[in-house]
Amino acid sequence: MAVSKKRDQNVYKAPRNLGKPQSDNPKWLLPTALTLLVLGPAWIVVYYVSKAQYPIPGIYDWNLGFGFVFMAAGMVLLTRWK
Numbered sequence: 435m436a437v438s439k440k441r442d443q444n445v446y447k448a449p450r451n452l453g454k455p456q457s458d459n460p461k462w463l464l465p466t467a468l469t470l471l472v473l474g475p476a477w478i479v480v481y482y483v484s485k486a487q488y489p490i491p492g493i494y495d496w497n498l499g500f501g502f503v504f505m506a507a508g509m510v511l512l513t514r515w516k
Contacts, residue, residue, distance in 0.1 A: 459516055467515065470508030477501035 478501035480489050490497060 467511035474505030
């Protein structure tokens with residue numbers, strides 16, 4: 435059978451690494467996330483045990499906010515962990 439002279443020689447080929455992740459986690463991600471997740475509750479416990487004298491005495495109940503911000507930041511970092 436005769437073959438057409440206009441046969442397309444440039445056929446699309448899918449990339450071989452289609453399902454693989456682009457890169458691994460940065461080395462700082464997991465230690466930082468775990469440190470924040472431990473630091474947050476520790477901050478709050480120190481605040482309650484010291485009867486609002488520590489970790490920062492002048493900001494009173496904002497110490498609770500700092501503890502929760504540390505925990506939230508740790509959770510946000512864990513969403514990027516692969």
